[in-house]
Amino acid sequence: MTMIRFTFFALLLLAVNGARATVSLEVAADRLDDVSGSPVPAGSLVLLVADTDGDGLGQVVAGEVSLRSFLDGISGDDLIVHRSDLSGLGIPGAYGVATGGLELGGAGSGEWSEGDPLYLVWFPNLSLATGSVPSGESYGARVLGLTPVDGSNEAFTYVAPVNGGTFGGTPVPLTSTNLRSDLATSQSATAPTVVAPSAVSITESSATVGGQVAADNGGAVTLRGVVYSVASESVDPVIGGLGVSTLSAGGGSGVFSVVASDLSSGITYRYRAFATNVVGTGYSASAVFTTDAQLNLIGGLASVSREMHPGDLHRFRFTLDSSRFVNLSTTGAGLRARLYNSSGQLVAERTVSGNVAFSNLLLSSGTHALELFRDPGEGEALPYTLAVDASSQVQVRPDGAVGTSLTSLSGNNLYFPTAQQLSLTSANSQTVTGYITGTNRGNISDRILFQGSASDSYFSVIYYNQSGANITAQMTAGTYQTALMAPGSLAAWVRAAVTPSRRAVQLRRNRTFIIDLKSVFNTSATDRVSVLVNTR
Structure with a gap:
């Protein structure tokens, strides 16, 4: 039954x-x-x-x-x-x-x-x-x-x-109903058993907190919820305690959660799940969570000192206005760490407790997130200091030069829109040749994309790479790309061979061929050289 x-x-x-x-x-x-x-x-x-x-x-x-x-x-x-x-x-x-x-x-x-x-x-x-x-x-x-x-x-x-x-x-002498009459069990009701305090979906001003009513212990649960306070103000918060806030999730047993809102950024809170029946109120073990914080970089630098409880996680967000080299380090309490870029991808991780040292990380513009956390267990809150150095901006600078040979170039360390032009003259439709070089003047390894003007009805142009291969289709499409170039490295050059038609000679036509050099890391970083071909 x-x-x-x-x-x-x-x-x-x-x-x-x-x-x-x-x-x-x-x-x-x-x-x-x-x-x-x-x-x-x-x-x-x-x-x-x-x-x-x-x-x-x-x-x-x-x-x-x-x-x-x-x-x-x-x-x-x-x-x-x-x-x-x-x-x-x-x-x-x-x-x-x-x-x-x-x-x-x-x-x-x-x-x-x-x-x-x-x-x-x-x-x-x-x-x-x-x-x-x-x-x-x-x-x-x-x-x-x-x-x-x-x-x-x-x-x-x-x-x-x-x-x-x-x-x-x-x-029992019963004549019609033969009622059952044995005692089967006898027990005393107690306050509910509450376990598994949890805090998830933590932001700068809110968190979803909860727990589990594992047993009502003989009395229906009429109220369950979470009590919380600033960690420094209460070790074990209780309903009605000084500085303690109470969130209700209604009655019943099982897993439940509520949202704590209007919290302060970067503050550690202590909380306990609770449940009440006719006998009294039972509480879970005490736990902590810390709201997220925004790091304000001044001159690309920031430093913060805090204490962290066992099992807690501190999440810091910081925003970069441009691509930068970033150094992140901690001293003090042994911590583990994860760094996520603005796209949510994990870019660095420390999997064992200790001082964190993420060095010379290349991060693009946007908001990034650093998570620092301690292993669970017994113990007091321990102090630590976080230092952030994002003062070094990433510089990308393709540098083009042009000349009649690789030893007679002009345009090195000059950048568009400053003119960097080679002037050639073709007599009797003879082919003339110009050399275009690309140098990485940035502070990161990069590749350079070349794009050159195409032939027309008066002038034919063929582009060759340094191996002598015909790369005209790639050049005119803007898809010819160098190998990865270290900062300051001259990794590639292109030879342009231009032949005027007889009609161009008769009409004394001339033509300027434009060659753009773009950074693959940042295609908005561009240099430009040109080759002017005259006829006679």
Whole structure:
């Protein structure tokens, strides 16, 4: 059968040495069924009975008797301490009652005290107004446990057994319903168990925090959430604590999360997940997270000193206005690190704890992210200092030169739009030749793209590389590319052979051939040379 539990409270005022004492009795009882599985109808009579001398409940022998006599039987020592009915609670046959204040004591031999056995007895065919029990009337009973001790809080859970049971060691004499009557379990409710505090999706001003209610421990969870505070203000934040904020995720068990917003940038927060039931509030272990921070580079430099807790992660973002060489280093606490570029790609990583040293990293313009983190474990927050040096800008500078030979060049260390032109004269349609060189004047290794003017109806041009191969198609398409060139390296040259047509000679035409040299790293960095061909 499906187990369904309800929680009820009884206030027991105990008379001890003439004083009244308060004892809480929490009872959770499932549905009361007959042998066919049908629930006992609402309105049935239910009794809470104390066995005042521990010899079990008495039984009626014959004839109609009072309820008290039914229970007392021959012994005369059982005490009805509460009467109620089987109320409809949305579950057929579910028992629910609040007894109110019950006092230790009674009349004559019927006094009850701490440690007396308690029984739940029910009559499916009688009501709260009933004062007597007809002969052979159906009933059922369960042992609840013992009367609580002075000042204690007791909680019992009862599960209907599979088969009919006994009443005071004797088979229950039922005529029609054969109600089940064995005690299956008895336990005390406690505050919920909460585990797995987590913090994800952390930004400069927010974080998604949460945990898991692993067990409600006998009491339905009515509230769960997260408490947090600035780490320096609280070691173990609790609801209502000084400087503590509370976020609610409603009731229930399992994994949950909430969003903490309006946080301060670059601050470490301590938090705990919590859950509350009728008994109290349970908390997870304490954990920390730190909001992201933006590093402001002044002259390309920045430095920050902080403390980091075990298991925490500090994320710094910094923005470059141009491509730069970047150096990142830490001193102090042993840390691990990951660096992501503006496209989110991992470009550098330190996988073991220690001082971080990322040197001479080439980063393009945009916003980059550095993550520093400590291994989880015990220990205090440890100080560290982060230093950033992005003061060295990347320079890309292709330098073109032109001449009639490789030893007679002009235009070195001159850059567009300064004119760098070679003038050639062709007589009688003879072919004339010019040499174009490319030098990497930047501070990074680079390649140079060449692009030259194409032939027309008056002038034919053929481009050759230094191996003598015809590269005209690549030159006119702008796809001819040098090998990787170290800074200051002259890695390639191109020879242009121009032949005027007879018609061009007759008309005394001339033509300027333009050759552009572009950086592959940054194609906006360009130099230009030209070859002017005259005819006569």
